[in-house]
Amino acid sequence: MSAKSIISPIIALLFSGSLHAYETYYWDNQSGLTDASHCKIAAHDETNFRISEYYGTGKSITENLRNSKGVRQSYLRNGSLVKLIEGRGEKNFSAIHVIGVNYKNESELTQRWQSARGDEGFLFKQSLAALEDRIIQVKSQQDVKELNDSLWKIPRGESYLKLDCAEFEGSNRNYNLFEVFSPSDLSAPLAYIGVSEEETEIFNKIQTFTIDETQTLFPGLIDYELNIDDLEQEKSADESTAGSSLLTQDLELESGEGELHEEEGGEEDENADADEFVSGLNAVVCVPQTTLNVRDDSLENVLFQAKVGEKVKFFQGWEQNEKTQTIDNVEYEFVRVQFMDREEQDQNIGWVAKGYIKEESECAHLRVRAQVTRNSDTTITGLDDPNCCEFPTIARVTHAYTSGMRMFGARRGGGTRSHGATDLYRFRDEPILSVAPGTVVRDRYFFYQGTYAVEVAHSGGFIVRYGEINAKVPTNIKRGAKVKMGDRVGTMGVVNSGCCRPMLHFELYRGNGKGALTQTRKPYNRRSDLMNPTPYLLRWENEKFQ
Amino acid sequence: MKKLVPLVAVIIVAATAFVLLQRNNNVAKHEEKTEATEERARTEVGSPIDHEDTKAIESSINEQEIKAARTSDVKVDPALSEDITLLDEFKEISAEHKTSLLQMTRRIFPLATEKTEVKDIVQALNKYKLEPKVGVDKNPFTGSMSVIRTNKTLPGTRYFHTQYFDEEQGGIVQHLSFEFKPGTQSFEAVVKAVAEGLPAHAEVTVSNSGYQGWRNIDGYIVWVKKLDESDLSPDTPFNAYTKNDVGTIRVVKEIDIHDHAPAFKAQQREEIQEQEKENEPMIHD
Numbered sequence: 001m002s003a004k005s006i007i008s009p010i011i012a013l014l015f016s017g018s019l020h021a022y023e024t025y026y027w028d029n030q031s032g033l034t035d036a037s038h039c040k041i042a043a044h045d046e047t048n049f050r051i052s053e054y055y056g057t058g059k060s061i062t063e064n065l066r067n068s069k070g071v072r073q074s075y076l077r078n079g080s081l082v083k084l085i086e087g088r089g090e091k092n093f094s095a096i097h098v099i100g101v102n103y104k105n106e107s108e109l110t111q112r113w114q115s116a117r118g119d120e121g122f123l124f125k126q127s128l129a130a131l132e133d134r135i136i137q138v139k140s141q142q143d144v145k146e147l148n149d150s151l152w153k154i155p156r157g158e159s160y161l162k163l164d165c166a167e168f169e170g171s172n173r174n175y176n177l178f179e180v181f182s183p184s185d186l187s188a189p190l191a192y193i194g195v196s197e198e199e200t201e202i203f204n205k206i207q208t209f210t211i212d213e214t215q216t217l218f219p220g221l222i223d224y225e226l227n228i229d230d231l232e233q234e235k236s237a238d239e240s241t242a243g244s245s246l247l248t249q250d251l252e253l254e255s256g257e258g259e260l261h262e263e264e265g266g267e268e269d270e271n272a273d274a275d276e277f278v279s280g281l282n283a284v285v286c287v288p289q290t291t292l293n294v295r296d297d298s299l300e301n302v303l304f305q306a307k308v309g310e311k312v313k314f315f316q317g318w319e320q321n322e323k324t325q326t327i328d329n330v331e332y333e334f335v336r337v338q339f340m341d342r343e344e345q346d347q348n349i350g351w352v353a354k355g356y357i358k359e360e361s362e363c364a365h366l367r368v369r370a371q372v373t374r375n376s377d378t379t380i381t382g383l384d385d386p387n388c389c390e391f392p393t394i395a396r397v398t399h400a401y402t403s404g405m406r407m408f409g410a411r412r413g414g415g416t417r418s419h420g421a422t423d424l425y426r427f428r429d430e431p432i433l434s435v436a437p438g439t440v441v442r443d444r445y446f447f448y449q450g451t452y453a454v455e456v457a458h459s460g461g462f463i464v465r466y467g468e469i470n471a472k473v474p475t476n477i478k479r480g481a482k483v484k485m486g487d488r489v490g491t492m493g494v495v496n497s498g499c500c501r502p503m504l505h506f507e508l509y510r511g512n513g514k515g516a517l518t519q520t521r522k523p524y525n526r527r528s529d530l531m532n533p534t535p536y537l538l539r540w541e542n543e544k545f546q
Numbered sequence: 547m548k549k550l551v552p553l554v555a556v557i558i559v560a561a562t563a564f565v566l567l568q569r570n571n572n573v574a575k576h577e578e579k580t581e582a583t584e585e586r587a588r589t590e591v592g593s594p595i596d597h598e599d600t601k602a603i604e605s606s607i608n609e610q611e612i613k614a615a616r617t618s619d620v621k622v623d624p625a626l627s628e629d630i631t632l633l634d635e636f637k638e639i640s641a642e643h644k645t646s647l648l649q650m651t652r653r654i655f656p657l658a659t660e661k662t663e664v665k666d667i668v669q670a671l672n673k674y675k676l677e678p679k680v681g682v683d684k685n686p687f688t689g690s691m692s693v694i695r696t697n698k699t700l701p702g703t704r705y706f707h708t709q710y711f712d713e714e715q716g717g718i719v720q721h722l723s724f725e726f727k728p729g730t731q732s733f734e735a736v737v738k739a740v741a742e743g744l745p746a747h748a749e750v751t752v753s754n755s756g757y758q759g760w761r762n763i764d765g766y767i768v769w770v771k772k773l774d775e776s777d778l779s780p781d782t783p784f785n786a787y788t789k790n791d792v793g794t795i796r797v798v799k800e801i802d803i804h805d806h807a808p809a810f811k812a813q814q815r816e817e818i819q820e821q822e823k824e825n826e827p828m829i830h831d
Contacts, residue, residue, distance in 0.1 A: 279681070279682075279683055279684075280681040280682070280683035280691070280693055281679065281680075281681030281693045281695055281784075282681070313783075313784065313785060313786035314786060315786045316699055316704035316705055316786075317699060317703070317704030317705070317725070317727065318704070318727055318728075318790075318791075319790070336786075337786065338780060338786035338787070338788075340780070340781075340783070342780075345780065348780055349786075349788065359681070405804075412802070412803075412804075413762070413765065413802060416765075417765070417802075419803075421803075441685040441687045441688050442683060442685065442688055442691065443783070444783045445683075445691065445693075445709055445721075445783070446707070446709060446721045446723065446784075446798075446800070447721075447803075448800060448801075448803045448804070449767075449769060449798075449800075449804075450771070450777065452783070455687075455688045457685075457687040457688070463687055463688060465688075467803075470781075471779050471781040471782040471783065472779065472781040473781075479683075479685075495804065496757065496769070496771060496777075497751065497752050497757065497759050497769060498752065498757075499751070499752070499804055500804055505803065511687070514689065514714050515689040515690070515711070515712050515713045515714050515717075516688055516689035516690060516691055516711030516712050516713065516717070517688050517689075517711070518711045518718060518720050518801060519711065519713045519718060520660050520713065520716070520718050521713070525718075525765070525801060
């Protein structure tokens with residue numbers, strides 16, 4: 001897209017550091033709307049946000065989102081918000097990450113093969129329109145209800161605007177500035193809100209409108225232009241009201257840095273039991289308040305706040321991963337951790353007080369987690385239900401799974417065992433779909449040669465292990481999560497030995513067996529209720545791709 | 547002159563006594579300091595200190611160094627100290643790290659079998675003071691998976707991880723892994739250490755400068771990989787990574803799923819050839 005020119009020095013001067021007349025915020029995925037009155041506003045030539053539009057002869061409401069092989073992996077609705085992935089791209093195609101899919105009602109989100117937030121792929125370069133070509137409506141925002149159905153537009157001018165908060169936060173983030181309106185009052189913005197490319201959950205559910213549609217539905221909105229005179233009058237108003245309450249949010253930013261509880265150890269006993277934790281080894285932030293400070297290497301500066309219940313991984317080895325620091329005459333032990341499940345890659349590592357990281361099952365401050373129970377969705381009564389089921393890949397497999405080494409029962413280990421699954425060949429990073437409604441009963445674990453597996457208990461009683469998937473799964477895929485038929489449960493992986501093509505290793509169980517799915521039981525090394533999925537897969541595939 | 551001799555003798559005796567007294571005082575202080583250090587270290591570290599560890603600790607009174615010395619509390623198997631000659635050619639790797647590597651490949655790695663139980667692994671890890679912790683992930687549909695990791699690590703290694711699945715009777719180790727510190731000779735050293743511990747009937751399946759694999763190990767495969775950036779995604783569960791971890795050596799033993807028998811390999815070659823035909827430029831419909 002063509003770059004906008006730099007705005008005039010006079011306007012730049014007026015903007016720099018002084019636009020607090022209207023409430024100014026930036027969006028943080030963890031803490032929501034954050035006061036940005038301390039940030040400067042600067043002109044910005046470029047933004048990596050784009051809007052998707054079908055390009056070509058004829059008409060289409062979607063554009064093809066392709067994988068690196070050029071194969072269409074999903075359909076991206078026109079008007080969806082995406083961001084460019086820098087450093088990647090083919091000759092006529094740009095690598096993109098889907099931020100928010102344009103939809104008009106909930107049912108549209110469940111259409112087959114539709115791109116979803118978080119998808120990555122390649123779009124034809126001509127299919128990428130400028131951000132200012134659409135108005136974005138944020139459909140629902142639970143934390144800040146005033147933002148429900150709010151309308152977001154790029155301020156009119158010769159350049160994009162961004163919030164620069166580096167001086168206060170030490171990060172180089174660009175917060176692309178939006179004017180945010182309430183649909184019931186288009187006379188003036190509700191607020192100015194900056195959104196960085198790293199934290200975009202605010203756009204989780206959106207609908208977008210073309211300029212023509214906006215002129216009809218929201219007359220006056222397009223024509224609204226930031227008026228410098230109004231700005232100066234507002235600047236002279238009492239600044240203590242700045243940042244207050246057109247939009248309010250209770251942000252509990254108390255930090256938790258209490259006392260450590262170093263445990264006394266007893267005599268070493270080779271036969272002693274290890275500490276045992278139920279529901280696996282999932283270390284989480286565990287504080288009585290809402291958030292915990294995460295610090296930089298010096299431990300002097302707070303980088304960001306982590307929420308109670310956020311999962312972390314401990315660093316081990318090579319570098320220093322533990323330190324002590326005295327704060328307010330109290331000595332704390334700090335550990336370096338990495339936060340899982342964060343889309344922002346530049347805010348997922350830091351130092352936290354060790355005493356506030358506990359195993360999930362040991363954290364008293366977490367709300368009672370839902371037990372892993374059967375899905376209440378009774379749409380599917382079993383494998384033989386006429387409504388059952390969805391084929392787990394988005395397109396036909398590239399190689400037959402009824403023969404050769406891919407088929408169920410194929411010889412392995414020189415005949416000492418048999419293949420307990422069917423291998424469905426497609427392409428790397430393609431979505432893997434849930435075949436039926438169900439509950440995730442086991443989250444990712446190491447499965448085979450650098451790939452992972454997820455286990456889902458489906459309504460109707462049967463169980464599927466989706467194996468050889470990538471580490472990256474949709475953020476909602478966690479232990480206990482409910483999935484609908486067709487929901488993404490992962491992406492297709494490829495084993496690291498180079499032996500094999502990318503595939504989904506699909507295992508099906510009747511659901512009346514006992515114990516874990518992998519067992520010593522020959523010839524499959526699997527539980528006794530293992531089934532041959534081939535007849536079902538053939539039926540689902542033919543129904544889906546006829 | 548005769549009067550001077552006794553005086554000199556007295557002076558010599560006095561000087562000697564003084565020196566001896568000083569030495570005793572120093573020894574006493576030294577012992578006091580050692581005891582105090584041991585007591586403090588014991589309190590903070592939470593475990594008895596072996597006598598040989600005391601020297602390491604007493605030389606670093608600073609609390610930060612005591613904390614850093616926690617990894618020296620892990621127990622090295624003395625029987626391996628001579629065996630590191632196996633890895634003599636790898637001059638850039640310290641003796642300490644070589645010992646750790648052999649300890650993992652000879653003492654811990656072989657525990658991944660169909661007959662091993664969780665307590666066997668915990669016992670071995672306790673023996674080396676690695677402070678194992680076990681997470682039991684269980685549900686009424688797919689039973690129980692025990693994950694075993696450690697709070698402490700042998701020098702040069704990290705992220706010990708085992709997955710154990712239960713059955714109606716007993717269970718099975720499905721996956722056991724650890725990582726070794728990156729270095730120019732690390733991959734070769736790890737491959738050699740791992741290979742030396744495999745049974746004679748193990749077969750090499752893949753062998754290149756960054757990956758080595760074996761199969762036919764009583765239902766298991768083993769692979770050693772030099773991790774690159776694509777392996778270090780923050781999405782990976784369990785292990786935390788940064789870009790600085792490129793070159794880390796990952797060692798895994800796990801239940802075999804695919805096969806690398808000659809017929810299988812031939813089929814894969816055919817499929818790779820087909821795949822190469824598909825590598826055409828992307829076009830817009």
